[in-house]
Amino acid sequence: MAPIDDSHDARITPASPANVAELLNHAWQHDLAALKPLLRVPGPASVQDPKTGETPLHAAIRACGPAADASASSPDVVAKAAAVVSELFMSGAIWNDVDSNNETPGCVAARLGLEPLYTACMEAGVRAELLFGLLDGYEELESEAAEDEMLNADEEGGGDEAPELTTATAAGEASNGQAKANEEDEEEETNIVESDPDRAFKPPTDPHTVTSRDYLQSSLTYTEDGKLLDSSDNGVMMAWETSIMRASVDSLLTPALPSGKKILNIGFGMGIVDSMFAATSPARHHIIEAHPAVLEHIRTNSDPTCSSKDTSRNFGASWEAKGSEEGAYKVHAGRWQDIVPQLMEAGETYDAVYFDTFGEDYAQLRHFFTEHVPYLLTETGAFGFFNGLGADRKICYDVYTRVAEMHLSDAGLDVEWQELDVDMKRLGEEGKGDWEGVKRRYWTLDKYRLPRCTLMG
Numbered sequence: 072m073a074p075i076d077d078s079h080d081a082r083i084t085p086a087s088p089a090n091v092a093e094l095l096n097h098a099w100q101h102d103l104a105a106l107k108p109l110l111r112v113p114g115p116a117s118v119q120d121p122k123t124g125e126t127p128l129h130a131a132i133r134a135c136g137p138a139a140d141a142s143a144s145s146p147d148v149v150a151k152a153a154a155v156v157s158e159l160f161m162s163g164a165i166w167n168d169v170d171s172n173n174e175t176p177g178c179v180a181a182r183l184g185l186e187p188l189y190t191a192c193m194e195a196g197v198r199a200e201l202l203f204g205l206l207d208g209y210e211e212l213e214s215e216a217a218e219d220e221m222l223n224a225d226e227e228g229g230g231d232e233a234p235e236l237t238t239a240t241a242a243g244e245a246s247n248g249q250a251k252a253n254e255e256d257e258e259e260e261t262n263i264v265e266s267d268p269d270r271a272f273k274p275p276t277d278p279h280t281v282t283s284r285d286y287l288q289s290s291l292t293y294t295e296d297g298k299l300l301d302s303s304d305n306g307v308m309m310a311w312e313t314s315i316m317r318a319s320v321d322s323l324l325t326p327a328l329p330s331g332k333k334i335l336n337i338g339f340g341m342g343i344v345d346s347m348f349a350a351t352s353p354a355r356h357h358i359i360e361a362h363p364a365v366l367e368h369i370r371t372n373s374d375p376t377c378s379s380k381d382t383s384r385n386f387g388a389s390w391e392a393k394g395s396e397e398g399a400y401k402v403h404a405g406r407w408q409d410i411v412p413q414l415m416e417a418g419e420t421y422d423a424v425y426f427d428t429f430g431e432d433y434a435q436l437r438h439f440f441t442e443h444v445p446y447l448l449t450e451t452g453a454f455g456f457f458n459g460l461g462a463d464r465k466i467c468y469d470v471y472t473r474v475a476e477m478h479l480s481d482a483g484l485d486v487e488w489q490e491l492d493v494d495m496k497r498l499g500e501e502g503k504g505d506w507e508g509v510k511r512r513y514w515t516l517d518k519y520r521l522p523r524c525t526l527m528g
């Protein structure tokens with residue numbers, strides 16, 4: 072990839088309308104006095120150069136130059152930039168607009184090593200996402216009719232489309248793991264862009280959204296080299312995540328993987344995590360899986376000896392029959408949204424609950440840990456989830472770690488994060504190494520934050 076040209080002339084172009092260029096130049100020069108009067112009306116804080124996608128935030132940050140270059144980015148310059156960035160955020164600047172290099176302002180700050188400016192963008196992202204979460208909640212309570220509509224959408228399989236992540240769509244994904252987002256939001260965003268000439272920039276990347284409804288109707292392939300792909304070659308589950316599954320099981324069943332525990336796993340995928348849970352000889356082991364092709368794979372590939380190397384082959388009828396009583400070991404076929412209420416009604420509780428679905432957004436994960444986890448866990452039980460929220464971009468990952476932490480706390484759950492190294496040697500390049508044959512590199516970070524959640528004392 073060609074190095075990024077951060078020069079003024081490369082970023083603020085002659086194609087820029089005069090009003091946009093004026094704002095970008097004031098931001099670039101950190102000229103707060105000139106900028107402030109222009110920000111008194113809504114809109115100017117989030118203008119974009121139509122060619123480069125530069126926003127005033129990008130300009131203010133980029134103008135500092137690399138932190139390593141002390142002459143350009145002195146603490147004084149960074150402090151001036153920070154004042155401009157703060158003013159822009161107060162005036163409605165968008166934290167995760169991407170430019171023509173597919174960078175958000177926070178990405179630029181991270182690349183240039185401008186820590187205080189990165190933190191400012193991250194904190195603005197947290198505020199924005201918390202606010203959207205709140206507004207969404209208020210909308211739900213608007214009227215009984217609106218509530219009914221939400222419920223129907225949920226029953227039809229569209230419940231994952233709650234507009235929780237509206238702002239996140241600007242930077243692509245900020246969802247629970249692999250490619251997930253929200254079609255309605257996308258449409259809405261396109262309309263905004265089309266109707267506002269100051270935001271006519273078209274980002275270079277397509278967010279490759281996958282909805283739950285489409286995913287659950289898609290055909291699936293289990294590949295020889297350890298991948299589960301949907302019909303568009305999105306990676307549903309991949310073998311490189313095995314070390315994360317291992318660490319998740321170790322963290323949930325601590326100390327020393329005791330036997331005789333009660334376990335609930337949501338999302339079977341390749342059966343990696345379930346094989347690890349099964350190896351501890353639990354007292355109860357319940358799996359919830361919604362995709363017909365995954366269920367068929369479980370059924371038809373069942374290995375009565377339970378010794379197959381393909382771990383997904385060990386969970387058919389013969390496995391269910393090994394439980395100490397009817398229903399102790401069970402694959403529940405259906406969406407967790409439908410099955411979990413039934414388990415709760417039956418009074419089931421678990422020592423370990425793990426959640427790793429596909430095609431669902433953060434709103435669904437939040438719904439699960441707020442409405443269900445506190446009632447599903449035993450007093451000393453632990454809850455974990457695949458933490459892929461916004462994992463294709465460091466700033467989104469940081470924002471969603473913080474947002475999830477706050478929402479978990481609202482739900483009465485303490486969370487401890489364990490940081491794991493991700494081996495990027497085989498994951499570093501789109502379409503290469505483990506990503507060969509996979510449509511989109513949904514993981515780009517060298518650290519994984521593993522959550523372990525417990526009920527607050």
Ligand SMILES: C[S@@+](CC[C@H](N)C(=O)[O-])C[C@H]1O[C@@H](n2cnc3c(N)ncnc32)[C@H](O)[C@@H]1O
Nearest residue numbers: 338340341342343344360361362406407428429
């Ligand atoms: C990423 S995979 C899980 C991988 C698994 N942790 C493993 O170790 O192999 C996600 C799984 O969740 C399933 N899934 C997606 N939405 C679901 C839902 N609403 N309810 C239950 N399962 C769902 C998918 O079909 C898929 O099998």
